[in-house]
Amino acid sequence: MISKINYLTEGMLRQAVVLFIVFLSLSGHLTGQNAVIEGLVSDSATKEPLPGVNVILDKTTGVSTDDQGKYRIELVPGTHELVFSFIGYQSFQKTVTVTKNQEVSLNVLLKSKAVDLDVAVITAGKFEQRLSDITVSMSVMKPAFIENINTIKLDRTLNYLPGLDILDGQASIRGGGGYSYGAGSRVSVLIDGLPILTASEGEVKWNYLPVENIAQVEVLKGASSALYGSSALNGIINIRTAYPGLEPETKITVYSGFTMKPKRREMAWWWDNLPVTAGASFLYMQQFGSVDIVAGGNGYINQGYRTDNFDEQARINLKFRHRPKNVKGLSYGANTNMQWQHRSDFFIWMDADSGAFIQNPASVSANSGIRFNIDPWVTYFHGNNNRHSLKTRFYRVTNGFKDSPDKDNASDLFYGEYQYQKKFRNRLMLTAGVAEQYGTANAELYGNHFSNTFSLYGQLDYTFFGKLSTTLGLRWEQYSLDNAQKESSPVIRAGVNYQVARSTFIRASFGQGYRYPSIAEKYTATSLGNLNIFPNPDLASEKGWSAEVGARQGFRISDWYGFFDMALFRMEYENMIEFTFGVYKPDSVDVPTLDDVGFKSLNVGKARITGIEIDLTGNGRIGNVPLKLFMGYTYMNPQDLSADTVSILKYRYKHSFKGDVEFNFKRFSTGISFIYQSFMERIDKAFEEKILGIEIFPGLKEYREKNNTGAVVFDLRASYLFTPATRVSLIAKNIFNKEYMGRPGDIQPPRSITLQVLVDF
Secondary structure: OHHHHHHHHHHHHHHHHHHHHHHHHHHOOOOOOOEEEEEEEEEOOOOOEOOOOEEEEOOOEEEEOOOOOEEEEEEOOEEEEEEEEOOOEOOEEEEEEEOOOOEEEOOEEEOEOOOOOOOEEOOOOOOOEEHHHOOOEEEEEOHHHHHHOOOOOHHHHHOOOOOEEEEOOEEEEOOOOOOOOOOOOOEEEEEOOEEOOOOOOOOOOHHHOOOOOOOEEEEEEOOOHHHHOOOOOOEEEEEEOOOOOOOOEEEEEEEEEEEOOOOOHHHHOOOOOOOEEEEEEEEEEEEEOOEEEEEEEEEEEEOOOOOOOOEEEEEEEEEEEEOOOOOOOEEEEEEEEEEEEEEEOOOOEOOOOOOOOOEOHHHOOEEEEEEEEEEEEEEEEEOOOEEEEEEEEEEEEEEEOOOOHHHOEEEEEEEEEEEEEEEOOOOEEEEEEEEEEEEEEEEOOOEEEEEEEEEEEEEEEEEEOOOEEEEEEEEEEEEEEOOOEEEEEEEEEEEEEEEEEOOEEEEEEEEEEEEOOOHHHHHOOEEEOOEEEEOOOOOOOEEEEEEEEEEEEEEEEOEEEEEEEEEEEEEEEEEEEEEEEEEOOOOOOOOOOHHHEEEEEEEEEEEEEEEEEEEEEEEEEEOOEEEEEEEEEEEEEEEEOOOOOOEEOOOOOOEEEEEEEEEEEOOEEEEEEEEEEOOOOOOOHHHHOOEOOEOOOOOHHHHHHHOOOOEEEEEEEEEEEEEOOEEEEEEEEOOOOOOOEOOOOOEOOOOEEEEEEEEEO
């Protein structure tokens, strides 16, 4: 085993050296253009850099500002016209005269003509585009909302986005995923474009994500394997972290709160005191000439509202970037994140009444763990819009179980990706790359395994007549597990977006996807109380495709601007993997026992999901009161086609309605959020029926029969700005103390109150 790892590691090192030599040779190719104009484009009011601004030269060609608002354009000697254009801002025109070999610095401040709603995104094509121009549906969450609701774990906050549901840590876009207790994900989660799913379980550690430093979260809906590979079968969640602006910034947040008793007081009869949550976070960002430094961190404790369900953690993250002045277009750096945690999840209740918040002692599984990643990278721009980048990541996860050492596990992920981009003068963008991911897993639960994935991809984005945007992408990927199981899969994606009028866009897209089962899904063998988890070494990969047609319409009501978006979607899957509860006795056993009862990952066959999604986003003033909102309704019809009779897929909702509305008046701000999800019609039958004469979840069947209408939950927040740098907020979640369930046997938190103090200077 060790020799195999050494051999593969040496091979990866050789590949990295070759890529680096290629990179150096490219970086030595300096252009011979006669003149250069470069500079920074910023918002005239806030002085914040503006990424994605179009810098048009002589009405024929141009470039876009990078993620820091900077641009560089090469041109021949003479007099030229530059136009700086960005949606939501007044265009700026400048006539410049340059001579041979002259370098001109031109910084530009753009004035906002309205509230900017059409944000710049990068996830759809791995380059910056306007949200209205992309060919697929995407939701964007801004850092202000994440901060305002006192986000501790990002999964609960992302649940407010229309079309995205995260059930007990399992992300599902438009009903594409169910429940698998953290093993395997059809949604690929990225930090700054690099995968952050674990090498063994294929899951995301939500409490590990750096919520104190988020520039934007982009959720791409639909199969995205052509650009992002396995686990992007259902979509992408890309968390983009921030770099410093022109001015240094330090932000400190301190909070404390408690969970109140539920309406049914018998559920919390054992509480001596109200469970407390408390924590603090910080963020520091500053530019030192050509060097950018970012440092952030947080720590918190959560006593939990259920027995043996607590969470403690401390985490720190760092970012470094250098743009050497003597090599134009070159930048390099490294990002890192480190976490210590001690926690215990809740799995099985004692019963649906007085034992609903009491965990079955046999299922208690407290663990301590370390998470760590480091991401060295280098990027080089040269010539006319040529971009080379090399991104790498090492990600380690360890879990130790003091009372159950047989469950200890560790995994390592090594990832590297070289990418080349070229923006041609005829509005063509070429993106091509090569990526490799190597993972190791060591555990008593599933043994020692290693996997390797190698892929090549390419995508063309072309705009006809300035109005018709088109996308065509292709990926080939080869996957191997323990050098014994090998398979490859080519996939494509295609899409169009046509600007019918100034604020009217229509789109259509098609994308294929696939997902290789995780090591944990194939090999885990363990138990939680009376429940067992069985391995399935024969588990096969799942494949599928998604398609949609949509329209996006901008509108204005006085000084209030908004976008209305509607999409019809369809997804189909083959060999769909479902975490299925039942009785799995060996062939050698005639009469099953409780030892044969539990979960197992199975290929259930075909599935189809169709539906419609309607979103509304707005920002501006109604009279003298600033108002911003986002909300959306999603209807899903998730059909299981594997049985003789078509039925709904397990652990899905048919109807979902979510949103947030925020008002501001002078120094006061208030907001209300809501989530409605219809009744989860189908779960594993074995959960509701007796197995071998025993109820696995006592009282669950009667509870679901009584609570079968779905639930709507409201959160309320209010804040006051005492000084320009100090804000105090009161945040109430589940204000009506609604009792509702997530997965079976998992009643969600009662009303909670949190006091937050934020200092930003």
